[in-house]
Amino acid sequence: MTAMYAQERTDFSLVCDECGLIVGRLAANLHNWDLAWSFFSRHGWVGERAPEGPHRCPRCLRDCSPVAVAGGGAASR
Numbered sequence: 001m002t003a004m005y006a007q008e009r010t011d012f013s014l015v016c017d018e019c020g021l022i023v024g025r026l027a028a029n030l031h032n033w034d035l036a037w038s039f040f041s042r043h044g045w046v047g048e049r050a051p052e053g054p055h056r057c058p059r060c061l062r063d064c065s066p067v068a069v070a071g072g073g074a075a076s077r
Contacts, residue, residue: 014040017053018060 012033013024023040030036033051041049044058 012036012051014045014055015053016045016055016057016060017047018056021057021059 011025011027013022013026014036015022026036030039034049037045037049037051044061045055046061047053047055
């Protein structure tokens with residue numbers, strides 16, 4: 001689960017499934033998950049719209065290395 005809710009379910013955080021980056025205390029300004037995801041997806045986060053994810057932050061997307069291609073090719077190392 002990549003959206004973490006506070007015990008009393010009045011606050012929530014967004015978590016990157018790749019690196020574990022946590023953006024916390026979102027309820028105070030963004031009020032609900034749909035509004036929060038709309039905001040973060042416009043700022044480079046990717047993943048499922050559902051709170052359960054998975055979600056990836058812009059840093060992980062930028063830093064991901066190309067996948068090696070079997071049999072050679074431009075992406076192989």
